[in-house]
Amino acid sequence: MTDLAGDLGAHDDEQRTRLIVDTLADAFAELMTEAPAAFRNKFRKMAAEPFAFYRGSAALYYADVARLDDPWVDERTRRVWIQGDLHAENFGTYLDGNGVLVFDVNDFDEAYVGPWTWDLRRLVASVALLGWSKAFSDADIDALNAAYLRGYLGAVRSFSGGSGEREFALTRRNTEGPIHQALQRSRESSRRGLLDRLTEIEGEDRVFRAGPGVRRLDDEERAEVVAAYEAYLDTIPPAKRWPDPAYGVHDVVGRSGFGIGSAGLPAYNVLIEGPNEALDNDIVLSMKQAVRAAPSRVVDDPEVAAGFRHHGHRTALSRRALQAHADRLLGWTELRGVGYVVSELSPYENDLDWDDLTEPRELRDVLHHLGRATARAHCVSDADAEQGLVTTQVEDAILAAVGDREDAFVDDLVAFGRAYAGVVRDDHRRFVEAFRADRVPGVSSTEESL
Numbered sequence: 001m002t003d004l005a006g007d008l009g010a011h012d013d014e015q016r017t018r019l020i021v022d023t024l025a026d027a028f029a030e031l032m033t034e035a036p037a038a039f040r041n042k043f044r045k046m047a048a049e050p051f052a053f054y055r056g057s058a059a060l061y062y063a064d065v066a067r068l069d070d071p072w073v074d075e076r077t078r079r080v081w082i083q084g085d086l087h088a089e090n091f092g093t094y095l096d097g098n099g100v101l102v103f104d105v106n107d108f109d110e111a112y113v114g115p116w117t118w119d120l121r122r123l124v125a126s127v128a129l130l131g132w133s134k135a136f137s138d139a140d141i142d143a144l145n146a147a148y149l150r151g152y153l154g155a156v157r158s159f160s161g162g163s164g165e166r167e168f169a170l171t172r173r174n175t176e177g178p179i180h181q182a183l184q185r186s187r188e189s190s191r192r193g194l195l196d197r198l199t200e201i202e203g204e205d206r207v208f209r210a211g212p213g214v215r216r217l218d219d220e221e222r223a224e225v226v227a228a229y230e231a232y233l234d235t236i237p238p239a240k241r242w243p244d245p246a247y248g249v250h251d252v253v254g255r256s257g258f259g260i261g262s263a264g265l266p267a268y269n270v271l272i273e274g275p276n277e278a279l280d281n282d283i284v285l286s287m288k289q290a291v292r293a294a295p296s297r298v299v300d301d302p303e304v305a306a307g308f309r310h311h312g313h314r315t316a317l318s319r320r321a322l323q324a325h326a327d328r329l330l331g332w333t334e335l336r337g338v339g340y341v342v343s344e345l346s347p348y349e350n351d352l353d354w355d356d357l358t359e360p361r362e363l364r365d366v367l368h369h370l371g372r373a374t375a376r377a378h379c380v381s382d383a384d385a386e387q388g389l390v391t392t393q394v395e396d397a398i399l400a401a402v403g404d405r406e407d408a409f410v411d412d413l414v415a416f417g418r419a420y421a422g423v424v425r426d427d428h429r430r431f432v433e434a435f436r437a438d439r440v441p442g443v444s445s446t447e448e449s450l
Contacts, residue, residue: 017430017439020060024431025441027059027294031265032442038256039443043435050421050428051087051129058085058110058122058294060427064420065118066298072409073115076397079304081321081381081390083374084110084295086119087126088354091370093186095348096169096325097240101186103170103179103369104323105377106349111318112295113304113389116378116398117413123148123374124417127367129424130354140360142414144367149410151371153402159379159395168376169324170369178352178362179369186350192280194347199251199271199282206271206282207251215254217268225252225268228335229287232342235316235331248273250282265289269345284345285329289338290315307389310339319343321381321390 025032032039046056054061083090083105090107124145131141155168172183199206208214217225226249233247251271267288274281290311299305308314312332320326329344357363379395402409434440 013430016427017434019063020057020427020431021434021439021441023060023063024057027292027297029442031291036443043440043443047428047432047435049133050425051126051133053428053431054126054129054424055085055087055089057427057431059297061122061125062118062294062298064423065121070115070117072117072401072412074397074401076392077117077394077401078115079113079301079390079392080116080378080394080397081318082112082114082116082119082295083108083322083377084112084114084119084293084318086123086374088123088130088370089126089351091373092349092351093182094327095186095346096323097328098325100169100171100325101183101348102325103175103183103352104373106351108315108319108322109291110293110295111315111322112293112299113301113307114295114299116394116401118295119374119378120149120152120413121416121420123370124413125420125424128417128421131360132421132425134358136360138418141418144360144363145414145417146410147364148367148371148374149413150406151368152375153371153398153406153409155372155375156379156395156398159375160399168372170373175369176365178357178366182350182352186348189347189350191283191347194284194345195280195282198269198284198345201279205250206279208253208269208271213256215256217252217254221254222252224335225270225287228333228340229270229285229342232287232331232333232340235333235342236329240328242275246273246275255286265291283329285342286345287333287335287340287342289335290332290341304389310334312339312341314339315341316343322377324376324380 028039042056046053085107086105090105091103092106093101093103094106096102127145127148128141131144136144159168170179172180172187175183195206198209200209201207210216229249229252249270249272253269255267255269265288267286270285270287272283272285274283292311293314296305308317310332312334316330316332319330327343327346329342331342333340333342352366357366375395378398382390382392382394
């Protein structure tokens with residue numbers, strides 16, 4: 001195998017800095033032009049610490065990992081549906097299409113079809129970065145990543161020969177500790193609470209409240225957004241459709257102020273009637289512009305690229321493929337020729353709180369469960385006939401690729417995670433220095449006027 005981490009570490013600072021700057025500029029050029037202030041804010045957040053830099057620089061990770069001569073990837077396992085940005089903080093709770101609170105992989109903005117190990121390598125490097133920030137020893141970090149990988153392979157084995165991946169889920173009934181606590185926090189949330197936070201009653205209906213990041217639309221833009229929303233309704237599977245009155249529009253606003261991954265993306269919130277006329281059952285939909293998935297920049301597979309109408313279509317299909325029972329309101333649309341993904345803004349989504357997890361022993365079971373959740377996402381994606389891009393039985397292909405070399409597989413990826421985390425820490429320093437020196441084209445580190 002290519003010693004990728006070693007090769008990168010051997011590059012001089014200037015050569016590596018140019019690659020970092022060029023990769024980020026290429027990935028974000030269009031959005032930086034549209035919203036330079038949002039990207040200045042994004043880059044400041046990335047500058048805060050190495051893990052934040054890693055979260056915001058998926059394109060750089062793929063530029064690196066695509067160079068690997070990976071012994072665990074063959075013709076079948078190079079076409080698996082992957083989450084695409086699988087770091088430790090992209091797991092959380094959601095209410096699935098069957099009304100069950102589930103802890104699982106979330107955030108599908110970067111999802112694509114590619115080699116199965118790319119998700120795993122990105123995750124173990126993120127755990128190594130988090131562990132380093134908590135001053136864990138290398139031995140403890142390696143043990144956590146080994147727990148993740150063995151949890152993954154154990155779940156893959158359990159799915160082989162059946163359809164268990166569709167029934168498997170991490171719920172309140174089969175978890176404990178931090179994951180169970182996250183699920184319980186979600187259970188205590190309510191749609192009423194979300195509606196009271198975002199909306200108010202005006203006359204006989206709810207409307208969106210004014211506030212930071214909320215923008216009222218003029219008549220022309222509102223008409224465009226409503227037309228895009230109406231086109232989206234045709235993308236909801238018939239089996240998941242409510243009666244038509246449920247989709248009546250009460251209000252529409254523009255939205256901004258997202259996290260590191262969605263900086264500068266145009267978005268709208270749409271308030272709809274919901275399954276009945278009770279004001280507490282109104283539903284807020286998010287309509288967000290989708291962007292090119294980071295893995296697609298290095299995957300050379302024309303059939304995969306041709307499988308999507310636009311990035312909104314890709315994002316929605318990816319989520320349906322990777323989640324066994326996806327949001328019944330999930331769909332896509334176009335606005336001014338650009339793809340958007342549409343989904344419910346749910347009160348039941350809750351991320352795992354990593355800040356309070358300060359000891360390796362607290363994290364071992366968590367990482368084991370994250371491995372199982374990753375396996376479920378990979379293995380369930382071959383059952384979704386809607387997409388047709390992954391036709392192999394994923395669990396069998398993965399088990400064949402690993403064979404009787406589980407220990408070697410675990411050792412290889414654990415070593416990669418530790419080494420690549422070291423590269424990221426150096427890259428973070430290089431990025432900060434380049435940003436401070438205004439070397440990132442399209443966005444200055446200094447505001448035009450102080």
